[in-house]
Amino acid sequence: MAPLQFQPLSSQPTPSFWSALNSLKLDKLKLDDSEQPMEAWLEESREIHDREKGGTIGVSGSVGLGSGAFGQESGERPPAGSVELKGVFKNYNTIEEFKATETKKEIFNSVADSILASFETNAPQLDTFLLVTFADLKKYIYHYWFAFPAVVSKPAWEIEEGGLVAAEDQLVAEARKLADDLSNRSGALLVRGPAGQRTAAPVKDATAFFEGVPSSERIVAFHDPSHLPDAPGWPVRNVLFYLASKHGLSDVTILCLRSGSSSRIGRVSLPGPLSAEKPTFVGWERNKIGKLGSRVADLGPMMDPARLADQAVDLNLKLMRWRIMPSLQLEKVAATKCLLLGAGTLGCYVARALMGWGIRNITFVDSAKVSYSNPVRQPLFDFEDCLDGGKPKAQCAADRLKKIFPGVNAQAHAFTIPMPGHPVPSTGTEATKADVAKLESLIAEHDAVFLLMDSRESRWLPTVIGASLGKIIINAALGYDSYLVMRHGAGPDQQDGGKRLGCYYCNDIVAPADSLSDRTLDQMCTVTRPGIAPIASASAVELLVSLVQHPLGINAPAETASSAEQEPSKGSPLGLVPHQLRGQLSQWKTLLIEGAAYDRCTGCSKIVVDAYRKDGIDMLLKVFNDLEYLEKLTGLDELHRESEKAMEGIEWEEGSDEEDF
Amino acid sequence: MAPLQFQPLSSQPTPSFWSALNSLKLDKLKLDDSEQPMEAWLEESREIHDREKGGTIGVSGSVGLGSGAFGQESGERPPAGSVELKGVFKNYNTIEEFKATETKKEIFNSVADSILASFETNAPQLDTFLLVTFADLKKYIYHYWFAFPAVVSKPAWEIEEGGLVAAEDQLVAEARKLADDLSNRSGALLVRGPAGQRTAAPVKDATAFFEGVPSSERIVAFHDPSHLPDAPGWPVRNVLFYLASKHGLSDVTILCLRSGSSSRIGRVSLPGPLSAEKPTFVGWERNKIGKLGSRVADLGPMMDPARLADQAVDLNLKLMRWRIMPSLQLEKVAATKCLLLGAGTLGCYVARALMGWGIRNITFVDSAKVSYSNPVRQPLFDFEDCLDGGKPKAQCAADRLKKIFPGVNAQAHAFTIPMPGHPVPSTGTEATKADVAKLESLIAEHDAVFLLMDSRESRWLPTVIGASLGKIIINAALGYDSYLVMRHGAGPDQQDGGKRLGCYYCNDIVAPADSLSDRTLDQMCTVTRPGIAPIASASAVELLVSLVQHPLGINAPAETASSAEQEPSKGSPLGLVPHQLRGQLSQWKTLLIEGAAYDRCTGCSKIVVDAYRKDGIDMLLKVFNDLEYLEKLTGLDELHRESEKAMEGIEWEEGSDEEDF
Numbered sequence A, B: 001m002a003p004l005q006f007q008p009l010s011s012q013p014t015p016s017f018w019s020a021l022n023s024l025k026l027d028k029l030k031l032d033d034s035e036q037p038m039e040a041w042l043e044e045s046r047e048i049h050d051r052e053k054g055g056t057i058g059v060s061g062s063v064g065l066g067s068g069a070f071g072q073e074s075g076e077r078p079p080a081g082s083v084e085l086k087g088v089f090k091n092y093n094t095i096e097e098f099k100a101t102e103t104k105k106e107i108f109n110s111v112a113d114s115i116l117a118s119f120e121t122n123a124p125q126l127d128t129f130l131l132v133t134f135a136d137l138k139k140y141i142y143h144y145w146f147a148f149p150a151v152v153s154k155p156a157w158e159i160e161e162g163g164l165v166a167a168e169d170q171l172v173a174e175a176r177k178l179a180d181d182l183s184n185r186s187g188a189l190l191v192r193g194p195a196g197q198r199t200a201a202p203v204k205d206a207t208a209f210f211e212g213v214p215s216s217e218r219i220v221a222f223h224d225p226s227h228l229p230d231a232p233g234w235p236v237r238n239v240l241f242y243l244a245s246k247h248g249l250s251d252v253t254i255l256c257l258r259s260g261s262s263s264r265i266g267r268v269s270l271p272g273p274l275s276a277e278k279p280t281f282v283g284w285e286r287n288k289i290g291k292l293g294s295r296v297a298d299l300g301p302m303m304d305p306a307r308l309a310d311q312a313v314d315l316n317l318k319l320m321r322w323r324i325m326p327s328l329q330l331e332k333v334a335a336t337k338c339l340l341l342g343a344g345t346l347g348c349y350v351a352r353a354l355m356g357w358g359i360r361n362i363t364f365v366d367s368a369k370v371s372y373s374n375p376v377r378q379p380l381f382d383f384e385d386c387l388d389g390g391k392p393k394a395q396c397a398a399d400r401l402k403k404i405f406p407g408v409n410a411q412a413h414a415f416t417i418p419m420p421g422h423p424v425p426s427t428g429t430e431a432t433k434a435d436v437a438k439l440e441s442l443i444a445e446h447d448a449v450f451l452l453m454d455s456r457e458s459r460w461l462p463t464v465i466g467a468s469l470g471k472i473i474i475n476a477a478l479g480y481d482s483y484l485v486m487r488h489g490a491g492p493d494q495q496d497g498g499k500r501l502g503c504y505y506c507n508d509i510v511a512p513a514d515s516l517s518d519r520t521l522d523q524m525c526t527v528t529r530p531g532i533a534p535i536a537s538a539s540a541v542e543l544l545v546s547l548v549q550h551p552l553g554i555n556a557p558a559e560t561a562s563s564a565e566q567e568p569s570k571g572s573p574l575g576l577v578p579h580q581l582r583g584q585l586s587q588w589k590t591l592l593i594e595g596a597a598y599d600r601c602t603g604c605s606k607i608v609v610d611a612y613r614k615d616g617i618d619m620l621l622k623v624f625n626d627l628e629y630l631e632k633l634t635g636l637d638e639l640h641r642e643s644e645k646a647m648e649g650i651e652w653e654e655g656s657d658e659e660d661f
Helices: A015-029 A095-099 A101-119 A169-182 A203-209 A236-247 A305-323 A330-334 A345-356 A383-389 A393-404 A426-445 A457-469 A532-549 A561-566 A606-615 A617-625 A629-634 A636-648 B015-029 B095-099 B101-118 B169-182 B203-209 B236-247 B305-323 B330-334 B345-356 B383-389 B393-404 B426-445 B457-469 B532-549 B561-566 B606-615 B617-625 B629-634 B636-648
Strands: A011-013 A036-042 A046-049 A056-059 A063-065 A083-092 A129-136 A141-151 A188-192 A199-201 A219-223 A251-257 A264-269 A281-284 A295-298 A338-341 A361-365 A409-413 A448-451 A472-478 A482-487 A580-584 A589-593 B011-013 B036-042 B046-049 B056-059 B063-065 B083-092 B129-136 B141-151 B188-192 B199-201 B219-223 B251-257 B264-269 B281-284 B295-298 B338-341 B361-365 B409-413 B448-451 B472-478 B482-487 B580-584 B589-593
Touching (some): A063 A141, A095 A129, A101 A141, A101 A236, A169 A199, A169 A251, A199 A203, A305 A330, A338 A345, A345 A448, A345 A532, A383 B393, A393 B383, A426 A457, A532 B345, A606 A629, A617 A629, A629 A636, B011 B015, B015 B305, B101 B141, B141 B236, B219 B236, B330 B532, B345 B361, B345 B448, B345 B472, B361 B393, B393 B409, B426 B617, B457 B472, B482 B532, B606 B629, B629 B636
Parallel strands (some): A011 A063, A083 A129, A338 A448, B011 B063, B338 B361, B338 B448
Antiparallel strands (some): A046 A056, A129 A141, A141 A295, A188 A199, A188 A219, B036 B063, B036 B083, B129 B141, B141 B281, B251 B264
């Protein structure tokens, strides 16, 4: 008789396992570090051809950890013939917790206790493993430690003289068939009876099944991961302990089912009585240098960089949801297609903030080229983009977005948006029609339109088209040390019947006209404190995202600090969704302003939108060519006459005492 | 007799002339489009060797416009022997004004009128020219039109049979000497007398000088730009008209001084009586295609792109000064050397805003590498910077600044700033000493230090060094949807004796300690709404610039809306210079907060700064290694004991009625 020894188990996580762990952590667990159920598989040992020496060599089976470990749908299947294992998974939130000995001892003991407790039930857990991890999702480095807790038998078990011997092929074949018939894919089964007429039962039925069977004919067969001639694999330890302690077996024959013709058999004695004290468990996997310690999987170098970037970008966003804002609908934000009219200072900063929010579809429209003064203020351009007359801004901005993040879908169009009061020469009518059609289809294809141009009148056409199509319009305009950021109201088709919010033109009582000719240099350049643009752009993007998160979307009312306090649950999880922000940098002040829609508005009123819908390009050409058309259409001209008339009776006093007159 | 014809003048602006115009416009005129005096020079015609045909050909002299045209100090001197011209310069603010015929007619006539008016004085202006321009400073395209208004003589002047003939060398030599002796470098002079004994006088003295001189011996000599054998140059027209109309000369001999041996001489008759009506003037230069029209100088392609960028960056800034903020001291801003501790989200955005303000010296300190999640949030990094483990962030950020603007002086240093509560192992003492020394010298070399790190305790060391050296410290920190931007007070050496403002640590009653270990993933990444960083960064830079512009600089009091109203002239031209800004994005709100310095502050109190000054690195090592040292030093530990003692007598009621207890 010699002491019975067991070959320890080794774990084999596949790369897709780590990917599954990523998803579990980011999307489900977040900061939850409680124990989770998980699955794995156990392979029998195999024989492989030894190229060097000829003949075959044995290779141990591992515990395979795959993409389906956490119950996700997965294309990855365990190899045929492998045993299903159930386990316990725990991911620590910090490397320090992971490294602490105490926490790992605790969970190991708790798994051991649950194994012992299961012995008292009708479903003993004999194949339970443990995996603890710390996942550095920023670097794709995974610290992990696998354990298969197994009882230490006291006194030690022994194997009969001669040890394990080759098992007869017929017995092996019969046992395999019986195992398949039992079809529980568990690790071990009981076998009895004469050759050719053998029967099987699950381990839990040992007492009844082996009743009256001579001890020499009681066979415990199991799928064996060990390839060592004299040592069975680790998992049978708990099986034997269970049979000894719960079913009183003091000796059995173990049949180690191994692949090919390498299965082994032998008789073992399980001397008793077992100690009354709680048994101890062992089973932490050794690391690559043979020590008891955790392992590290560094997937960074083997991952596709573009995919790494993709996941990394999502990471920061998902982290927001973890602790702070579980109700945040990131997918809704990410799915918002954004059209940026203008690729200047505002356009560049807006695009960057949109990328930060995970928005993947960004289209620029701009007809200008990158000039030397741009790069220090427009954060998508470099000095070299200015050379040789300058690259087209829209395309250059889109190209840069791809350099920042290859996963973005960035498009560019270079054309000038037709404007009221900028007459179209007859030779240019076709080109203007094409530009209008292009803008119409672009707005139709996107969910949100940003007005980021440097003139008042260029915002008119997208305002009308947006109001007609019910698109979200976010408008940003810069002053010297002030800015306006606003969302346009929902347009004349507003759904909820509430008070309709105004657009950029609702406060005007004159129609937009040519303000571009006859400008001095400081009017041609946007003269503004350098800090204004990033503040306004970031605010514009945050306003869009807040609006997208609001349950009423484009129909959300203009919120103020007091309105939100009344019914916070009905609003956006990101906070207030105001109508207009007016910022003043010299005072470090931002005013939240609400402006109602104006029924004579030249941009979003029903009159204008209806005329556009009815006559399309013909109506638009009138607007471009005829300075007075819009004011006539909306009745603003009449209003002017009325107010002039009202003035007539008044005599202005000259030289009055009021100096501030 | 044949009608006397004149060779029209051509203008020849040098590239440095346009550069001088740039400076005049940007720094002095701004939007002032009033008429300005200017200077030019007129060259005599030259003979040059004709390579093709052999022999010499004549080349007209031009009106040279150079870098000294507007009275600036200039290395450029008019060519030897050239005549000084005085002129009138007018720059239009818009291309439309420049192109309008009326405005140009007006100014031409006004110059002609002033020429005529000068005839009645003792200093007739016979050489006055006019230059009108429109300068597109963004593109370096200059529209200009030169004129030399000259009288149209009615009836026409005539030249005697035979026209101009070669002048005798002796006469020419004598006339040149007399011109030099007159040393007024004007275009024309009067000469009389027999060969070898000739004398000269300025044109204004004609009546007296030619008294009794036979008309055939009255010589008008002038430096002649014409190279045509039979036509004198344009400028002599006004001389002849002046002599005829004011001095009653009806015929004179003109001596056209030309270079080499090509001078010409001839007798002209100036028939009278001159009409009583106001004479008409002509003299607009023809353009390259021979039409009366303006010319364009496009300097863009010939300029050094790096210099173009340099000027373009300044342009936007200078434009601010034009209309809006004449008192802005851009040079003071540009000269501010900035040290950015941290090249992450904040560092990248801060650097961009600093560049926008024209700041040319930016140094980054960061020990991290660019990771995949960075580029969409950190606007100095691209995807490719993440590959192969990532580039060092500080160097990568500095390199990018140079790509944006080659004129920047961007430096990078990769080291970790030692921190309180992060003990230094004995083997690491030398390295820590080196890091401290590096940080000390960097802070000493810069004017402003930005604290843009992602932990609380890493801000401690630069806070203490900055307080000791009296440097401006701007601190920015991000929350999930909030931010803090503040400037530290002037430190214990504050100059003006007023209330001292606090630093980042002045509100704390515990010393900074290790907060970096044991962090969960969302704590390791800065989880923040993407719009927060650009807003906070831009605010931090605007706060710095406002502070630099404040007459009290680092000693400026914490301003609020009401304090500024009292004495706006004593503050920064950019508006309020608050102490702290606390922004809350969910409310779109920014609070201006003032916090006084705390005499037990672990960062900026006199106790701490004095201990640092006295013991230097030894004191710092105690701080890093001994968690309790700072609290003992400042007496915070005593404070804790006192407050604990004060609590002793209090019995806490459990189960009290107050639910919000």
